Amino acid sequence: MRSVLGFVVLILWSRVTVGEPQTNLLQDGCSLYNVRNASAFAATFNDTLADLRSSISASNSSLFATVHRPRAPQSVYALFQCRSYLSSADCLACFSAAEGHIRRCGAAHGGRVIYDGCFLRYESTLFFDQATPSENRNSCGVRNAATGGFTASVRSLVADLSAATPRIPKFFAAVEREGVLFVAQCVETVSEEGCEQCLAAAVGNVMRCLPSADGRALGAGCFMRYSDESFFPANRTVDLSPYLTNSGDSSRGTKFQGLLNFRYKDLKNATNNFSEKNKVGEGGFGDVYQVKSSTVKDVAFLMNHNFQVKFLGKGHLKNGTTVAIKRLAIAQTSKARADFQSEVKLISNIHHRNLVRLLGYSSKHENFLLVYEYMANNSLDKFIFGDKRGFLNWRQRFGIIVGMARGLSYLHQEFHIRIIHRDIKCSNILLDDDFQPRVADFGLARLLPEDKTHLSTVFAGTFGYTAPEYAIHGQLSEKVDTYGYGIVVLEIISGRQCNDLKLEPATQYIRDWAWKLYEQDRLLEMVDETMDPNDYSPEEVKRIIKIALLCTQFTVAARPTMSETVVLLLSQTDVALQLTRPAFIDASEMIDEEEAVE
Template identity: 45%
Template sequence: MAGTKTAFWVLCIFTLLWGYVVQMVSSDPGINLLSIACSQYKVGSFPLFAANINSSFSQLRDQLKNGENKYFATVQQPAGEEPVYAMVQCRKYLSTADCLACFNDAFTRILNCSAASGAHVVLYGCFLRYESNSFFDQSNQDGHRGVCENQTTETKGNFSYSVAVEHLLSDLIIATPKINGVYAASKRELRPPPAGGVGGNVTVYGVTQCLETISQKGCQDCLQQGFNDLRRCFPKTAASAVNVGCFLRFSNSPFVRDNQTTDILPFLRNGRSSKKIIIAAVVGGGIGGGILLLAVAIVLWCKVSRRQKALPKGDILGVTELQGPVNYGYKDLKVATKNFSEEYKLGEGGFGEVFKGVLKNGKVAAVKKLSLGRSRRAKEEFQSEVKIISNVHHRNLVRLLGCCSSGPEPLLVYEYMANSSLDKLLFGEKKGSLSWKQRMDIVLGTARGLAYLHEDFYMCIIHRDVKTGNILLDDDFQPKIADFGLARLLPESRTHLDTKLAGTMGYTSPEYTLYGQLSEKADTYSYGVVVLEIISGQKSSELRQDEVAEYLLKKVWKLYESGMHTQLVDETISQDEYPKEEAKKVMEIALMCTQPSPSMRPTMSEVVMLLKSEGSVQLYQPLAKPALIDSNANFLPEMSGSTGSLTSNATCSISGVYGR
């Protein structure tokens, strides 16, 4: 009898605790802020616009409360001089009350944008946005990012945790665009090895959601971008991806109940998960776990081996998109470059000589000889890095077609750029041949290429040697960045001060030059210098003798302080050819990029956003003099001052490539 009573009370206590846990999960409106952004543009008639906004938000609230769709609502107020388009979306694991609570919180926050013509707020539980133009079909926007939580997985199997997250999100990304309501929630369990590992089960929870007004392809593209943004957070226990068209979130803490998950299996390829595997967390180190790990390793090795054998041999008949690097024959490349003759030599960069190559099919390519070590380790690293670089595809990055490792030195084969490098058009015999529009296209295109390397590729790549000589121009004078991703191949004996191999004096940031601290903000600094050279036609390292001898950065800051921005513009460009406000704006953005502290510089995606926006950048003014380094790697006295905190950003590695 006593045992029965004990069991009864245990059951009661368990039921109460379970109810409390369920209430915790279901009653959280998710009002923690992930992102808020206000447009730089102001409305013409604020009273009318404010009235339209208030009316729009009131209608959104009514739709969430009384409409058929309790999680998504849109409003259009196109009448009058100040039209308003508004949207709200809640996560479908929220109750109606929690959705309304999240909306109210987002509404309070978005009012801080005042008279801005557009704004959006992203909370864990909901998304709220308004604009003066229709945006309902927009799926991607500059400024997308992954928001990582601080805690890292403590289990020794954090690699397996990251793999579980990847597989879970990959399945959700495949399924979500096909599901009515474009929303899915699922979970993935990691079990300890069968030999009795420690740590117990770990469960990963994931949610993906798209706006119900965008296309299926737009949803897919947005979710894939969010997945790329989240990879930088591994092996954090939780993170969210923020974009205007979709939302992704994963966590090892339950934010959805089991009865709120989605059966995504019917929506996966062939009705089955493309990555449905049982993942054993490597936490025990027992015999059973070791056997399982060995079995998994053998399977993966076999798959990789088959893929390597499937790589096409380089008969130089062309390259198929997205198939990886072609293995070219050394003899074929030797013939293509006329035995690497001086006649075919295009130049010499930080990593070796570059030659023009006429291939068997008549196409022209650029063949780079790499000056690397000849050890077995160097060859292995060469193969590894080439596989990474060959998968980088962006219109503003030079395409790597293939490689050759069978000769006396490793060779890389790139697409050929007809108009050579930017420095030759700015400072060489063709100086002054670039129009203002062409220069602005180069400024924007280069920013886009760097933003892709830093934030959009699944691995973060720091260039380390952004300069005009590494920006090539195609037939239409569109920029393509060269030599990215090669920094990791440098011999360890080479330091960052070796200007021929990993950075060029005049372009390298102060924290990298002086202290060896590297982050993607080092590329931002170099980009800022390049922009100033593009505008002025003056080399950053050139001590120009005008009224007084001044380096470019010092000259620019003096012009900025005195409000004489247009005096910086290359004298070969007619004053009628460029808008004065545009010249001022681009100059100020470049100064922001060359701020002395990395934390004061914008990210490259923010630079793209600023360049594409209309009007000035008054909210983002440079605060301090640029940091200028002389040839002896010291701060010049007149440019010294507060340098802020020179700490390394761990998002990307010092070697130049880091797996997110």
Template identity: 40%
Template sequence: MGSLPMAVAVVLLVLLLTKPGFSQSNYGDDNTGAFIGLFCGRDGVTSLPNFINIRNSTFNELRIQLLNNGVSFARAQASSAGDSVNAAAQCRRYLTVDQCVRCFDVGVSQITNCTFGKGGFISFENCFIRYESFADFYIDPYVTDDANRTPNVICGNQSASQPVVFNQVVDGFLSNIRDATPKTSNFYVASTRQITSENETVYMTGQCVESISQTNCQTCMSSAYDLLKNCFQYTKGTFFNVGCFVRYSDTPFFNVNQTTDITSFLKGHSSKVAIIAAVAAGVVFIILLLSAGLLYRAWKKSKKTDQDFEGALHYNFHDLQLATNNFSEENILGRGGFGEVYKAVFDDNNVVAVKKLHVQHAGAKGEFENEVKLISNIHHRNLLRLLGWSSEGSDYLILVLEYMPNGSLDQFLWGAKRGTLNWNQRYEIIFGIARGLAHLHDELDIKILHRDIKSSNILLSDDFKPKIADFGLARFQPEDQTHISTKFAGTLGYTAPEYINRGVLSEKVDTYSFGIVILEIISGKRSTEVEDDGQSMDYLLQKTWKLYEKKMHIKIIDETLKLNPQEQEHATKIIEIALVCTQSPASIRPTMSEVVLMLQEDQLLEKRQLTRPTFINNQDRRIYRGP
């Protein structure tokens, strides 16, 4: 890391010793991007040594989350002896994990110079860190809450060769970024736009803080659009506020395979159609084919290196043996069709989950290849992070995954922990699963179908945030195909009828499964559980539909939940969304991006006419329309 230029050091020193404010300069570091601003609070603390101690504790926790969980946004809290610290950090999602952590480290090295107040803030183009003694920003950093902090707008110093044309293109492009960013599941987009007359490409990204509400994200992005207009005559422009960040440039700052398809989020476009540039899709497809070829050759040679799977680390088999106590029974977290999952604790107290697949099972190699190929480079707060792999043992293939301390969702619905989830937690789990699926279906360069969404494949973090796991059966869906014809693979009770009966696989199969999981979360009952009411024996979906027809679907709600009238009304609306997701034919089911919006805006649901689902007899796979 190079030393700070003298001018920047002087500016920082003045800031630290006088009053809060922002400075602008450029660190020139590839991991941080341009330096945007540093702010140090003025209010005194109860005990400076104690405050610094708990502040550093939160910084350490943030770093652990960014490094080990592979996330781009992290939060941590600590309190002691009358002082408290609420801290957050965010990286741009085009960074690798290592680049994110390096940017964070640079930020920490500078923000720790703030020693006179209860808050601090440092921002670069590629990351920011903030800490405060109050928790308001921690919950939802609504931009107007910080009246003394004006947004930062930095324009480039090079004028466009054709200012009028460039201005028009960037204006329309930013308008699209403004509208799309709040509608994505992770409040982030990155896209490109051609300037045909100049044969130039404009790169642009928009990102809101992940803890912000959709409404406040939209407010912040609208502010970015209004203020960045002053930069449109220049080839570069950056907007930063406490709630969001926007950057555009005529030179690349992210890879072409890291773009987001934003067309489905724009007004006037059907969210059912994903339009992906043919060149980008072709490049991605070729990369995937090459990756698959490398994987096959690696297995043939029984030799692997760290470069086989970009984005996933190679773990030493002996280290994994030690961390799992030689794969002991007491370390088993769960069992699957091809092997077991173990808890592993390394010398530095880093805890991970180790999925050991038995090679003698015919499907194990396919599951191993799928998980590594599909999710090694996917980072989303609602998708389980693949950390690495190992295949040194002759009998095993091993996946190293992030550890989820609360285990799987099914244990909280009908297992040993039944009845411990309140309504707000259940709703947030439903919403998180929807966002994860929307990311797989609509926010990547190629659509990924999970094929096995079920409650046991939803894992919960220590604060009950859901993460979709087990991508062993996942498939790509080519952009020019509405579905894939393939043999059935999945779990009865969760799988859509058109897939079981005819092998028709599309994103709507995941939508159907998600609808079933909603019903399980709300009812606390298994989808395949038969309930005899004295007149008929119905599975969960069929029972729910019959009650809905009688306007009595409130009876589906788990009896362990003690809901107030407002919560009851909310729960019945979510039940109706589940029924929308399980309709047949598949074409009338919503996309997962639409479901995310439904979960936030009731009026979108009210416009839909519910039709009877196709019911499945899960014992013999018979499919019928019901009475």
């Protein structure tokens, strides 16, 4: 646990007695350091636990909740999760046991309680995205298995579950095979990569329990358990086969080993030597070429026009993977070439379920080409205000909103180098086979020539989505992405573009329109009319709109980080947000806004 130093841990090694809430204690611990203001902390902590209970109690199917109070006198972040096979009543009972136990930590900075049936943790700093594989431990039973084939069955199951679970929605799987019952679960707020890393550590720990008839691997990020006795209902098992195949999306098993250096000649031939006849557009950062279907043998081509992504054709690599290619216009200097090589190596190390993966490149001659994994459903703008508008339901839209936030949070805070996208908009959000969002074109703005300013023809952003401090003064921080994200969320909910001319002249910009509806308590008028009103909760939609408005606050400090945004989105209660009326951007007010920035 990175945020809790000197953590005291107690592991009970006795055999589990299975109960309905499964409140057999496996691990607990409290930070050795206390908060400075114990009374303020106690009040905030009590409210936090009450909110967690309310979230779990509010829905018959809610087995997971997060609550945070980052701006209280004493910050508290808390997370609770039940095993997905528990009933709602048993989950609530497990929470009651965990709540009573974790209160023993008093005024400690953090604490955790892990039972067979649930997990509760709190900290004074944000931890929701931490998988902490290094802290994973095991707990083994004292009885050995009766049959010799039991160990082989466990080994087979643990391999399958560790591979499949990170790709299963909500990171949970339960399987019964050859007399072995096995579950694997990751905390819902970690990334797919974090889940993979945590389960990799858990595999080693749980295997050390063999030949014991029951064993567990447990920690703050994930949980594994096997047994020869029943501990979950038979109807909660999961078919792992769809998550273990090598077909389809590269995130579901088809992996590249390292960054590929494509032959320039092959890519050149596929574009007919980048012929003017095939050229369909141009911009400051790239050219768009039409690719003849007869020339597309090995790759799929996805070109870009000033970051406006357009699909032109598709094909396959010899290993069956469909890919996409972008041709970039970069200064023809040795420094630019070196920067390109350095940047593609950096980007190729970025792996996250909500970021488009760079697979390879070519930098021969005067061209710079990037080869990416291919997204079958193209870009988000087609589904929000394009020809496929009305296709996405609320659950799909909400999943896209959360996935985008997670991807950006990874770029800003989890990758070893902070990367600011600078151009968040619907056309830069691609959708995979399952309509999961993949943020595209991150890192490319870093390749812009140094002598180009933010107001040049190669401006790394799009007006309407760009934060005012960056558009006017070139002041760049990760909060620029937060602003653009908020605009895109408003577009996803409303089905309107950020500068929709169909809106009233006084509220031409979607942020201004949303703010005026917020002031008049008419936020539901924003909702895309193509969505079924029975498909969403009005309160949930209004809560997400308020979060989007918070992200587009004029004052940089007032905007949340993207990791804080993820927390807000996943909080199942309406968080009290402090919103300040923005300075509306139009031709007559640009001067006033510029002065305000100064």
